[in-house]
Amino acid sequence: MNQMTLSAQAEVGAPARLGVWRISSQALQTLVARLLPIAQVIAPVRTSAGEVDYDEITDPGQVCWDYSTTISSLKRYFFPQVEPLFQFSCQQGQFSLRPILDTTPRIFLGVRPCDVTAVSFLDGVFQRDFEDPYYRARRENSLLVALACGQPAANCFCICAEAGPFLKEGYDLQLVRLDEDYLVEVGSEKGAALVRENADLFSSASEKDIEQRERLAKQAENSFGEPKSYFAAALRKISFGPPNQALWEQMGEVCFGCGGCAFICPTCTCFTTFDRREGEGGVRERHWDSCCLACFSREASGHNPRREQHQRLKARFFHKLSHQFVLRNRRHACVGCGRCISVCPGENPMPEVTARLRRGEWC
Amino acid sequence: MVLETENIFLPHLAQIAAIHPETGDTNTFTLRMCDPQVRREFTWRPGQFVEASVFGAGEAPFGFASSRLEGEDFRITVRAVGEMTRALHALAVGDQVGVRGPFGNGFPLQEVRGRDLLFVGGGIGLPPLRPLLVEALAERDKFGEITLCYGARTPADLVYKEELAEWRRRKDMNFLVTVDVPDEQWKEHVGVVGSLFSKLRIQPQRSAAFVCGPPIMIRFVVQDLLKMGLEEESIITTLERHMRCGVGKCNHCLIGDKYVCLDGPVFNYRQMKALLEPA
Secondary structure, eight states: OTTOOSHHHHSTTSOSOSEEEEEEHHHHHHHHHHHTTTSEEEEEEEOTTSOEEEEEOSSGGGOOOSOSOOSSOSHHHHSOSEEEEEEEEEETTEEEEEEOOOOOOEEEEEEOHHHHHHHHHHHHHHHSSSOOHHHHHHHHTEEEEEEOOSSOOTTOOHHHHTOOSSOSSSOSEEEEEETTEEEEEEOSHHHHHHHHHTGGGEEEOOHHHHHHHHHHHHHHHHTTOSOOOOHHHHHHHHHHOOOOHHHHHHHHHTOOOOOHHHHHOTTOOOEEEEEEEETTEEEEEEEEOOTTSTTTTOOTTSOOSOOSHHHHHHHHHHHHHOHHHHHHHSSOSOOOOOHHHHHOSSSOOHHHHHHHHHHTSOO | OTTTSOOTTOOEEEEEEEEEEEETTEEEEEEEESSHHHHHHOOOOTTOEEEEEETTTEEEEEEOOSOGGGOSSEEEEEEOOSHHHHHHHTOOTTOEEEEEEEESOOOOOGGGTTSEEEEEEEGGGHHHHHHHHHHHHHTGGGSSOEEEEEEESSGGGOOOHHHHHHHHHOSSSEEEEEESSOOTTOOSEESOGGGGGGGSOOOGGGEEEEEESOHHHHHHHHHHHHHTTOOGGGEEEEOOOOOSSSSSSSOTTEETTEEHHHHOSEEEHHHHHHHSOOO
16 A cells, blocks of 8 residues: 555556456455555445445445445545644744644445546646646555446436546446446556456456446446536536627526535535634635635635625636636546535536536526 | 645645734735645745635735745735635634635736736725736836826725835836825825826836736726727736635636636637626
8 A cells, every 4th residue: 555656546647457357256355364464455335324425434235336326436445624734833943843744544345436526637737837736746656446337317417528337447446336346447557566466366357248338338328317417518608708798697696605515516616725724823724615616716805806706706617617617627526425415505516517517507 | 645745625734924914904915834744835926816824714806916936925805805714804813724726827927028018906805906017117127118007985995005116216116196085184186097197108018017906996087088098908907706615616707708716817808808798
């Protein structure tokens, strides 16, 4: 785990599949048991409320291998809602600063393709221009085991967002359910090392297994039904106009400005910093923030460049969809997980907004 | 392993070496990096900014108010308006603060060599222009006419009063000053800063204007300069946004697709027009 590097995922266009194996459900349980002592293992588990969400497991039996989507994404494991950056303490007028980096090894199991794609997106955001050492520390010490999606949930549209239901890249390992066994696709050197170290649990995949994988991928793609989100048209219109002020104002009226969409979104990364005092010293923390919140761009003078909710809403969707940000981030910022549909108390989840942008009118 | 790489969110410690009161609510702080090596290697260009921390009160961006040519210590001019700036004003000489930076692109001084330079500052918009003026005067023969137009709300709101007197005495630059609301002793011009332009003989084709001040002042001054015939590319301003992280991560300073902290804060008017958020 200590030798993990990002390089295998970072190379664009590198062959995504470095090997294909097969593992039985039982051997998979054994593998999970072997991982528990060497890393914090995060997997989808059934909550007391009956929903499924990622959480730390202590027993292989806790993993929920049969689910459609989790309540939240993996974002909080790489970019926590409240994250300490450094501790400051003062003695006789002399400050000392101690950075707080989380290097806990974490293995993520059974992660849906949308959430893996979101992590690849975060890699770009936190590592371009200036590298974020906090993100890097968490990411370098992580390993992602994806679970290809067989059956989309009602709100899912990863297929429109090019983020699923099967992954082509971004994973260390991808599991594809074949009857009782799993096909294991290796996507990085890190993933290959895990297979090597546990070679006794894996067997070779046959031509037939790979054919079945292709069939299952097709079947999963075909199960989506009507397209939900028309990104291409929305992207072109939001990037190159003509401006549609009236439509944005309408959307502003049905936005509560609660920031729920941004908090639940696996790719939204607005944050603010805050000094929490403890005696003579304290901790500088960063907290999730949202460009949809009224005070987000307000300056000390009281001047707020985005006074109206529709301006804030527009800024958020421009950031998520525009060609200008595709150039910066290499893709648009929606992975089609559908969580904003469940969360938005107003009427502005991603598919609704893209549909309105495409038509140029309320619909 | 990770600890060895530079941590973009970890400030350097700096000591307040001097505090100079400018107006009732504005002080200039001279800061000195505590680590001698950091002090030597810390360089910046006019127009760039630092993120300064008062530990326990937070962090905020400030443009450099001094040039590297003036020494390793650097100055920021700060008005006490929020929690962090009020906490900074409560500190004394010798107290420690945090400093990250320098960030941002800086003014294009090399690119305007050979031209007339017009500096237009409003209120606390003069400090970011000051190091640029200092560097232009340091290689005076490289430029044509150099003019500073400075406006403030009242005479009490003028910063750098001693230095204004020096600039006025200099033979190699023009200095004009104005206030919106004069007091009884005021003998200079009264009116907005743009009203000084009629006193100047500006050759628009060979001039570059550097404008800094409150948003409303920038808007009017830019219009005045365009009317006088300056090219859009020759009107250069520095934008203030809530640059929270300084490194293009937190998104607070985004305007459309530009990060003020990475792509700016210095923009020419042509770029500024394109910055307007799409409707």
